[in-house]
Amino acid sequence: xxxxxxxxxxxxxxxxxxxxxxxxxxxxxxxxxxxxxxxxxxxxxxxxxxxxxxxxxxxxxxxxxxxxxxxxxxxxxxxxxxxxxxxxxxxxxxxxxxxxxxxxxxxxxxxxxxxxxxxxxxxxxxxxxxxxxxxxxxxxxxxxxxxxxxxxxxxxxxxxxxxxxxxxxxxxxxxxxxxxxxxxxxxxxxxxxxxxxxxxxxx
Numbered sequence: 001x002x003x004x005x006x007x008x009x010x011x012x013x014x015x016x017x018x019x020x021x022x023x024x025x026x027x028x029x030x031x032x033x034x035x036x037x038x039x040x041x042x043x044x045x046x047x048x049x050x051x052x053x054x055x056x057x058x059x060x061x062x063x064x065x066x067x068x069x070x071x072x073x074x075x076x077x078x079x080x081x082x083x084x085x086x087x088x089x090x091x092x093x094x095x096x097x098x099x100x101x102x103x104x105x106x107x108x109x110x111x112x113x114x115x116x117x118x119x120x121x122x123x124x125x126x127x128x129x130x131x132x133x134x135x136x137x138x139x140x141x142x143x144x145x146x147x148x149x150x151x152x153x154x155x156x157x158x159x160x161x162x163x164x165x166x167x168x169x170x171x172x173x174x175x176x177x178x179x180x181x182x183x184x185x186x187x188x189x190x191x192x193x194x195x196x197x198x199x200x201x202x203x
Contacts, residue, residue: 089199174199
């Protein structure tokens with residue numbers, strides 16, 4: 001019985017050490033990858049990886065360093081995103097503009113999105129008169145929870161949905177993706193059939 005107990009304790013200790021060692025290796029791997037992106041001025045990717053590294057083992061020395069680097073990069077990454085987004089955008093719908101180039105639109109109104117540094121305003125514009133009617137305004141609030149799958153650039157809207165915004169470097173068009181929802185129990189991530197909207201810049 002004593003031999004069995006000793007064997008069990010040793011087996012558990014070895015397994016625990018192995019799991020801890022794997023976490024340390026993975027954390028170092030993600031940290032080094034984050035540094036490589038940082039050195040290339042790809043701060044968005046670096047911030048996400050620093051956050052990933054921190055979550056693997058938050059109490060480790062490398063975890064604390066990763067958290068500090070993430071906190072330093074977060075405002076830089078977000079300001080860079082907003083600087084790119086500021087302007088007036090016309091909605092093309094829920095499919096990319098390149099896939100509907102030959103389609104003629106007979107809509108009486110266009111849906112416009114005007115992005116300022118601190119808010120996003122949505123309008124309907126009459127095609128004939130160019131008169132604009134304000135539909136709603138959303139304050140720009142970045143989602144700051146450290147839950148699993150968190151993303152440094154997700155924006156939280158008043159209906160508690162999370163959105164990520166991407167600008168195509170070739171077409172300069174904007175793609176908005178609903179990436180999740182925040183509930184009383186935390187974040188619910190959407191991986192399939194995400195709602196998407198596409199916009200083209202008009203100013």
